[in-house]
Amino acid sequence: MGVKVYVSGISGNKEVKKRQQRVFMILESKNVPFVAVDITEPGKEDEKDFMQTNSTSLGCTVSDTSPRHPLPPQIFNDRDYCGDYDQFDLANEIDKLEQFLRVEVPNSNDNDESNNVIQEAQSKTQVAENELVNNVDDSVEKIETNGIASSREPSVESEKKTNGAEVAVDEEVVDDGEAAEEEADEEKNTTPSEELIRSEQEAAD
Incomplete structure (x- = not known):
């Protein structure tokens, strides 16, 4: 019927x-x-x-x-x-x-149960989508962090090279100073007669 x-x-x-x-x-x-x-x-x-x-x-x-x-x-x-x-x-x-x-x-209760099942399924789907989005965000953050770290490494090497160049310049300056001091010491140790002979030789030249 x-x-x-x-x-x-x-x-x-x-x-x-x-x-x-x-x-x-x-x-x-x-x-x-x-x-x-x-x-x-x-x-x-x-x-x-x-x-x-x-x-x-x-x-x-x-x-x-x-x-x-x-x-x-x-x-x-x-x-x-x-x-x-x-x-x-x-x-x-x-x-x-x-x-x-x-x-x-x-019975309206049957409809309510069906609605509850649908809502529960939708909630699970939403949770799964949120987890997926969070995982993607974490991956992107890690990639960006690694990229920043890599970009900083060359600058460290540059600093090392710069520091090395400064040390080399300082050594040259020290060498020139030591040479000047040695010449001054030689002049001090030269006797008057040696100075006279040197002056004559320079005049003859």
Whole structure:
């Protein structure tokens, strides 16, 4: 057994169309499986006769208060008549829709459990994504750190070379100073006669 909603796909009555759409919306929102039977489709003459014969409520509308035949939507559970739109809407308002349709409406707790499972899966996915992002950030930081360390090494060698050059210059200065001191010492140790001989030699040159 299953819920059947008899409708008219080409009805010129706007109220009938709105009622049909509302029935569909309510059933779908409550997860009630149903079959829509369009009595205006070709080959549906038997379905149309069945609806008109077994519907005990006319489904009156504001524009058609006394229809000759029951107006859709008409709701059945298989071949058992449930009621027209007004009865359907009232049962929904007083939270008696499952009794009206003669079915068990899916428990909202089942939907809650499904939602919890979905949320848990989404949470795990988010955690995994965060861990991946953190690992990537750590890798990038390590690469940058290694790059900075490598760039600093040549500067250390340059400092060593500079220091070596300064030491070499200092040694040269020391050597020149020592040579000057030796010449001064030689001049001091030269006797007057040696100075005279040296002066004559320079004059002869």
